[in-house]
Amino acid sequence: MGVSTDVSLGDYTRIDANVxxxxxxxxxxxxxxxxxxxxxxxxxxxxxxxxxxxxxxxTLGAEVSFAF
Numbered sequence: 001m002g003v004s005t006d007v008s009l010g011d012y013t014r015i016d017a018n019v020x021x022x023x024x025x026x027x028x029x030x031x032x033x034x035x036x037x038x039x040x041x042x043x044x045x046x047x048x049x050x051x052x053x054x055x056x057x058x059t060l061g062a063e064v065s066f067a068f
Contacts, residue, residue: 012044014055029067036060 018035041058 012042013040014042014044015039031063031065033063034061035063
């Protein structure tokens with residue numbers, strides 16, 4: 001099985017960022033984080049042995065964790 005080589009696999013810059021804050025909430029250690037991945041929404045491809053796969057694009061999210 002051959003691998004297609006007609007896709008550009010280079011020349012991209014991926015920018016990821018996150019901000020987190022630790023604090024106590026009702027006496028429980030809590031961490032809140034917001035994040036962004038691939039903020040430039042660059043549609044680059046990654047090559048594997050079975051072909052290539054495009055990045056999903058911009059991803060934004062939030063995370064909350066508690067330590068008991």
